[in-house]
Amino acid sequence: MSGAAGNIYDLGYRGYDGPRVGRRAVAVALLRQTLAASYGIGRGGRAKLVPFGLGALGLLPAVLAVGIAALVSQAGPAGPNLEEASPIRHDTYQGLSATIVMLFCAAQAPELFGRDQRYGVLPLYFSRSLGRADYALARLGGLALAVFALSIAPHIVLTLGAVLAATDPLTGLANEAHEVPRALAISVLDAGLLAGVAGVIAAWTPRRAYATAAIIGAFIVPPIVVALSARLAAGGLARALVLVTPGDLLDGANAAIYGSIPDSPAVAAAGLPAWSYLAAAALGIAVCVTLMLRRYVRITV
Amino acid sequence: MPLIATEGLTKRYPGSVTALDGLTLSLEPGIIGLVGANGAGKSTLLRILLGLLEPTSGSATVLGHDVATDGARLRRSVGYMPESDCLPPDSSATDFVTQMGRWSGLPASAARERAAEVLRHVGLYEERYRQIGGYSTGMKQRVKLAQALVHDPRLLLLDEPTNGLDPAGRDEMLALVRRTGTEFGIAVVVASHLLGEIERVCDFLVAIDAGRLLRAAPLGAFTERTGALAVEVEDNAAALATALTAAGLRVTVDGRTVLVELGDDQQYDAVRDAVAELGLPLVRMQRRRHGLEDLFQ
Numbered sequence: 001m002s003g004a005a006g007n008i009y010d011l012g013y014r015g016y017d018g019p020r021v022g023r024r025a026v027a028v029a030l031l032r033q034t035l036a037a038s039y040g041i042g043r044g045g046r047a048k049l050v051p052f053g054l055g056a057l058g059l060l061p062a063v064l065a066v067g068i069a070a071l072v073s074q075a076g077p078a079g080p081n082l083e084e085a086s087p088i089r090h091d092t093y094q095g096l097s098a099t100i101v102m103l104f105c106a107a108q109a110p111e112l113f114g115r116d117q118r119y120g121v122l123p124l125y126f127s128r129s130l131g132r133a134d135y136a137l138a139r140l141g142g143l144a145l146a147v148f149a150l151s152i153a154p155h156i157v158l159t160l161g162a163v164l165a166a167t168d169p170l171t172g173l174a175n176e177a178h179e180v181p182r183a184l185a186i187s188v189l190d191a192g193l194l195a196g197v198a199g200v201i202a203a204w205t206p207r208r209a210y211a212t213a214a215i216i217g218a219f220i221v222p223p224i225v226v227a228l229s230a231r232l233a234a235g236g237l238a239r240a241l242v243l244v245t246p247g248d249l250l251d252g253a254n255a256a257i258y259g260s261i262p263d264s265p266a267v268a269a270a271g272l273p274a275w276s277y278l279a280a281a282a283l284g285i286a287v288c289v290t291l292m293l294r295r296y297v298r299i300t301v
Numbered sequence: 302m303p304l305i306a307t308e309g310l311t312k313r314y315p316g317s318v319t320a321l322d323g324l325t326l327s328l329e330p331g332i333i334g335l336v337g338a339n340g341a342g343k344s345t346l347l348r349i350l351l352g353l354l355e356p357t358s359g360s361a362t363v364l365g366h367d368v369a370t371d372g373a374r375l376r377r378s379v380g381y382m383p384e385s386d387c388l389p390p391d392s393s394a395t396d397f398v399t400q401m402g403r404w405s406g407l408p409a410s411a412a413r414e415r416a417a418e419v420l421r422h423v424g425l426y427e428e429r430y431r432q433i434g435g436y437s438t439g440m441k442q443r444v445k446l447a448q449a450l451v452h453d454p455r456l457l458l459l460d461e462p463t464n465g466l467d468p469a470g471r472d473e474m475l476a477l478v479r480r481t482g483t484e485f486g487i488a489v490v491v492a493s494h495l496l497g498e499i500e501r502v503c504d505f506l507v508a509i510d511a512g513r514l515l516r517a518a519p520l521g522a523f524t525e526r527t528g529a530l531a532v533e534v535e536d537n538a539a540a541l542a543t544a545l546t547a548a549g550l551r552v553t554v555d556g557r558t559v560l561v562e563l564g565d566d567q568q569y570d571a572v573r574d575a576v577a578e579l580g581l582p583l584v585r586m587q588r589r590r591h592g593l594e595d596l597f598q
Binding site for chain 2: 014015016018019020021022023025026029030033042043044115116119120121123124125126127128129130131300301
């Protein structure tokens with residue numbers, strides 16, 4: 001007779017009487033999983049390469065700026081002037097990192113939205129208590145949070161750097177306090193709009209390569225059209241197009257939030273009131289959410 | 302309360318394809334076979350019952366929940382195994398089934414435990430940590446069944462669970478379905494176009510053809526005995542038929558078999574006597590049953 005420890009007992013199937021969570025908690029869990037998957041967490045090592053690589057690239061200017069500030073603070077009386085001259089500030093960061101954020105969206109959105117469609121997993125989601133709208137919002141929300149993290153992280157580094165480099169950290173904190181709402185505002189718009197556009201395109205384009213190409217196209221083609229129409233002296237058209245071009249729109253919104261001069265010549269030339277950029281960004285986000293819901297409510301599974 | 306009830310359920314797809322045509326059903330818990338040819342409307346019916354698809358007209362309730370208005374609560378108690386591929390190849394079975402458990406409302410730790418439990422139940426052991434992309438069809442079908450079971454549903458809807466399996470794989474899958482249904486008290490609806498398979502696992506059978514109900518009855522009723530006795534002899538069936546007709550029985554000849562219409566037990570004696578008198582080598586005497594195949598002829 002073999003020892004009891006050596007036996008494998010078939011216990012058969014057992015039921016589950018434990019706790020169950022409601023629909024909202026399931027949606028939150030899906031959102032968290034989406035956020036993690038945006039950074040390749042819960043997937044293989046290779047899946048982390050692109051998101052973390054882009055994250056590091058996005059942070060690099062901020063880290064450099066903090067390093068320079070630390071050196072400058074030892075440079076004596078010339079310090080403050082040098083710091084003013086730095087091109088890496090809160091108000092310029094949106095312009096610095098926009099391309100990286102767009103690449104992040106183009107790389108990750110197709111993975112999040114296309115995978116479930118390509119492999120036919122959607123029927124399994126929709127045959128559970130999770131609703132179609134829950135799924136759409138959780139996925140989009142997860143991607144938007146990932147983009148928000150990417151967008152706000154450099155601002156956090158800049159703020160921490162400024163506080164630590166200040167002779168009196170408390171004064172440094174007080175000086176930086178007004179940056180917090182502005183950084184939050186531009187990061188929310190960044191996240192909502194870029195994740196929204198990328199998510200909608202990816203949701204309608206299950207094939208990964210096509211989706212990535214389409215997202216990059218959506219981010220780089222409109223500015224070319226804007227520049228062309230401006231060149232062709234169609235000023236009215238160029239002004240309207242600035243508001244539907246994600247990059248220009250966010251540039252304008254950034255300038256509106258910081259009261260600074262926009263990076264893009266097209267935005268500067270358009271001369272639209274500051275509020276119009278904020279309103280257009282909010283409207284753009286609403287349109288993306290609507291399109292996303294439509295996609296998943298109507299999709300046949 | 303019936304497990305599943307439908308009333309005049311109709312589904313028309315664009316292009317005037319009618320998948321379901323006024324289907325009215327009332328099914329009690331058990332292992333229910335849903336049988337019909339490809340395109341008979343089986344998958345459409347299952348998807349409507351899950352609320353994945355909206356019927357063109359008619360209504361349906363599952364476990365007492367209206368499909369149209371109470372879909373979310375209904376789906377909490379139902380597990381679904383679709384016919385199509387639905388597994389991401391770059392995920393391991395453990396991760397995938399755990400996630401599906403979470404989306405069914407299990408807390409994270411419970412989902413992990415349940416995933417391990419149901420994967421063991423369907424017969425996946427060490428391989429459950431490997432990526433699904435490297436699995437055989439049989440293993441994939443098991444993962445599909447496991448994800449349908451992970452939240453311990455009260456009703457399982459299985460769409461062609463033996464699709465793509467070899468004979469041994471089919472046997473194992475059918476045994477698994479039967480075990481899940483009988484030992485654990487989970488009601489099961491199995492859709493299949495293979496009568497022979499359905500016959501082996503189900504207690505109750507629903508036959509549909511071109512979206513219409515052909516018949517819904519306990520399995521026994523489908524294969525109930527007819528009033529005929531088949532008498533097979535080595536040769537000279539014609540002589541036996543003549544003798545039996547002379548004895549007042551109604552018979553038909555089918556090759557070496559003489560079919561005798563039965564009334565009462567005395568006819569057995571008449572057959573015995575006739576065979577003995579003629580000295581015919583008797584091969585077998587058997588009560589005839591309706592084959593399930595007769596349904597679709």
